[in-house]
Amino acid sequence: MTTDLGIRLTQYASGGGCACKVPPGELERVLGGVLSAGDATDDLLVGLENGDDGAVVRLDGHRAVVVTTDFFTPVVDDAYDWGRIAAANALSDVYAMGGDPLVAVNLLAWPRDRIPFDLAADVLRGGADVAREAGCHLAGGHSIDDPEPKYGLAVTGIADPGRLLRNDAGAAGVxxxxxxxxxxxxxxxxxxxxxxxxxxxxxxxxxxxxxxxxxxxxxxxxxxxxxxxxxxxxxxxxxxxxxxxxxxxxxxxxxxxxxxxxxxxxxxxxxxxxxxxxxxxxxxxxxxxxxxxxxxxxxxxxxxxxxxxxxxxxxxxxxxxxxxxxxxxxx
Missing domain, CATH: 3.90.650.10 (PurM-like C-terminal domain)
Structure with a gap:
């Protein structure tokens, strides 16, 4: 059961959920100079070029690794639900590429001097429950003391390189x-x-x-x-x-x-x-x-x-x- 400390987590964040992302136009201007022609290889099936949901690297003819990360500030006040939402959101990038999540690690930022750290356990428990539902191992992660609470996952998945879902594969008439x-x-x-x-x-x-x-x-x-x-x-x-x-x-x-x-x-x-x-x-x-x-x-x-x-x-x-x-x- 979620710890009831009468704390509204959303009041500790300037934004909320994916609405706190960097605006797309600004992000593209920054990333425009990052990718060079020398970065692409035959085994990097999906990289930075089209802003897809995850990176995909071929291991062999039947297996590819899907790698992604996503984290954000509280979108709801309930700590357990926030953990569940953030985990489902991060895992979604693997599903959006046609993969299955294999293993994830936690990413946690917490203002220890403003919000009791015990409440972070509810966030982590919510993330763990969703990872368990997905059949994805959750092993450790990284935490920092931060003025604004943030939570998410870094996820590694597995996919068939010949059966990916990509954002550059659309065709007219569909x-x-x-x-x-x-x-x-x-x-x-x-x-x-x-x-x-x-x-x-x-x-x-x-x-x-x-x-x-x-x-x-x-x-x-x-x-x-x-x-x-x-x-x-x-x-x-x-x-x-x-x-x-x-x-x-x-x-x-x-x-x-x-x-x-x-x-x-x-x-x-x-x-x-x-x-x-x-x-x-x-x-x-x-x-x-x-x-x-x-x-x-x-x-x-x-x-x-x-x-x-x-x-x-x-x-x-x-x-x-x-x-x-x-x-x-x-x-």
Whole structure:
């Protein structure tokens, strides 16, 4: 059971969850000078070039290693739930590449002079429980004393190098499937401001993307990404740019967590969601209003997979089309 110390963890962080990521435009400017032609090798199957969800290195003809890391500030006040959400979010990058997580290590930053360190045990326990659910070994990690609490995992997974899910493998004429509803950033923003708890949002964020990843591989699909801090529009833009295609999104088909729209109407919007939209806007052709676009750009934490292909049981929200002047079209 979570230690009840009457502490609201979200009040100790300037941001929350994946909404605290560095804005995508700034990140790309910094990373633009990092990758050189000499960095690529035949065995580095996925690297920095397209901003995919994890790095993939071939071991042999049948095995590849998937490596990723993800951590963030508290997205909910409950320490155990925060640990679960952060772990599911980090593991998602492996699933988004078509891999299975094998082993992970904890990454923990804690303000020991401001929040009792005993509460960190609940965070770590939440992460351990989700790793156990995923069948992923959790072995040690690293912790530091930090003014702001942060938690996540560094994860190593295994995949078949011939059956990867990549963000540069999209093709025109293929439907787009979204495996979790949007609106998580809006509800997390409301939780941080008011302390209201949204159990459905917690359930969505702690659900592993394992089943969706395996369904995509079983269907022979090759292109996917997960929808996290850059929102649906941001991650879709990256997928289209990497694949050399455009996309048409059916806004009415996109699912949302209950109370997300009402919370947005009440003014609970993460700053990261608006920054996401500003980044994508030059590449966007939309016939929906600004409010709808902000929701589509909402910064998600531990969101679902966006898969190029149809997966039974999950909604189709659009399709990939031949490259147009606008990379993403919203109707």
């Amino acid at each position: 439907p787009l499937t979204l495996t979790k509803p949007l609106g998580l950033g809006v509800l997390n923003n409301r939780h941080k401001a008011t302390g209201e708890v949204f159990p459905e949002a917690v359930e969505v964020m702690t659900t592993l993307n394992r089943d969706a990843s395996r369904a995509a591989l079983a269907a022979g699909l090759t292109c996917a990404t997960d929808v996290t801090g850059f929102g649906l529009l941001g991650h879709l833009f990256k997928l289209c740019r990497a694949s050399g295609v455009s996309a048409v999104v059916d806004a009415a088909a996109v699912p949302y967590v209950e109370a997300a729209r009402a919370s947005y109407a009440a003014g609970y919007v993460p700053g990261g969601s608006r920054r996401n939209l500003d980044w994508v806007r030059p590449h966007l052709d939309a016939s929906v209003d600004e409010d709808e676009l902000v929701l589509l750009a909402d910064a998600q934490t531990s969101g679902g997979l966006l898969v190029a292909g149809e997966l039974p049981g999950w909604p189709v929200v659009g399709e990939l089309v031949p490259r147009r002047e606008a990379t993403v079209v919203v109707r």
